[in-house]
Amino acid sequence: MHSNFHPRGWVIGALLTSFLLTSCQKDGPTEPTSPTIAAPDASVTLRIEPHIDGADLRFDSMMYITPGNLTYSVSRAEYYISRIVLHGTNATPNDTLTGPFHVSSAAPSEFFLGALPAGSYSGAELLLGLTPDLNITGGLPNTLENINMAWPEPMGGGYHFIKFEGHFLNGASSVGFAMHIGNNMNLPHANMTRSLTLDGGSGTLALRFNLNEMFRTPHDYDLVNGNYSMGSMMLMTLLKENAADAFTLAYLP
Numbered sequence: 368m369h370s371n372f373h374p375r376g377w378v379i380g381a382l383l384t385s386f387l388l389t390s391c392q393k394d395g396p397t398e399p400t401s402p403t404i405a406a407p408d409a410s411v412t413l414r415i416e417p418h419i420d421g422a423d424l425r426f427d428s429m430m431y432i433t434p435g436n437l438t439y440s441v442s443r444a445e446y447y448i449s450r451i452v453l454h455g456t457n458a459t460p461n462d463t464l465t466g467p468f469h470v471s472s473a474a475p476s477e478f479f480l481g482a483l484p485a486g487s488y489s490g491a492e493l494l495l496g497l498t499p500d501l502n503i504t505g506g507l508p509n510t511l512e513n514i515n516m517a518w519p520e521p522m523g524g525g526y527h528f529i530k531f532e533g534h535f536l537n538g539a540s541s542v543g544f545a546m547h548i549g550n551n552m553n554l555p556h557a558n559m560t561r562s563l564t565l566d567g568g569s570g571t572l573a574l575r576f577n578l579n580e581m582f583r584t585p586h587d588y589d590l591v592n593g594n595y596s597m598g599s600m601m602l603m604t605l606l607k608e609n610a611a612d613a614f615t616l617a618y619l620p
């Protein structure tokens with residue numbers, strides 16, 4: 368899948384390059400979404416829904432358009448979501464969903480949260496990735512999914528916060544891209560400004576992640592000249608800042 372990978376603009380040495388190629392492009396089988404646990408009494412399910420400007424995410428379909436007008440496909444969208452803080456308003460205190468929630472599916476992924484107290488919230492924030500205390504090598508359980516997200520020790524260790532990969536058309540040729548983010552200084556912090564009210568009963572917190580926002584606002588991301596982010600603090604900073612408005616959160620009773 369990555370045999371036609373043509374990284375451009377790298378300013379890193381051949382040794383590091385070959386290390387990255389072996390450590391970061393393993394395309395494992397897509398794991399199925401974990402089954403939802405039958406919910407007793409009042410319970411809230413967190414549903415994480417990746418999409419591209421409102422279109423369902425489907426892997427390996429050359430059907431999406433970047434803000435820079437390149438046609439592209441997605442072969443992997445794997446990431447952690449941590450520390451979702453609901454901002455309490457009026458008498459409601461903040462409520463924090465610690466996670467981390469790991470997502471690797473193109474379909475919505477569901478996580479059983481149990482009961483959440485009723486309250487009104489002015490919005491929320493989250494981390495796309497891991498908190499610094501977990502972002503150390505061995506900081507997460509040694510499951511296959513976590514091991515596959517490992518960030519190389521020579522680059523600081525810990526884990527990838529996100530691997531967003533696919534191919535785009537550049538003229539007649541299909542070019543691979545890999546938007547990888549790691550290192551605490553590049554941890555994306557997203558804000559959601561829509562208010563929501565929890566009723567203390569059963570429902571769904573629908574967290575929607577627009578992957579196309581990784582390529583826009585505040586930066587117009589130049590995929591042609593930055594198709595491989597991992598070796599570049601500059602590119603990872605752009606992606607981090609673009610992710611700030613990539614999420615929306617709603618409660619569905």
Ligand SMILES: [Cu+2]
Binds near residue numbers: 391527547597
């Ligand atoms: Cu990587």
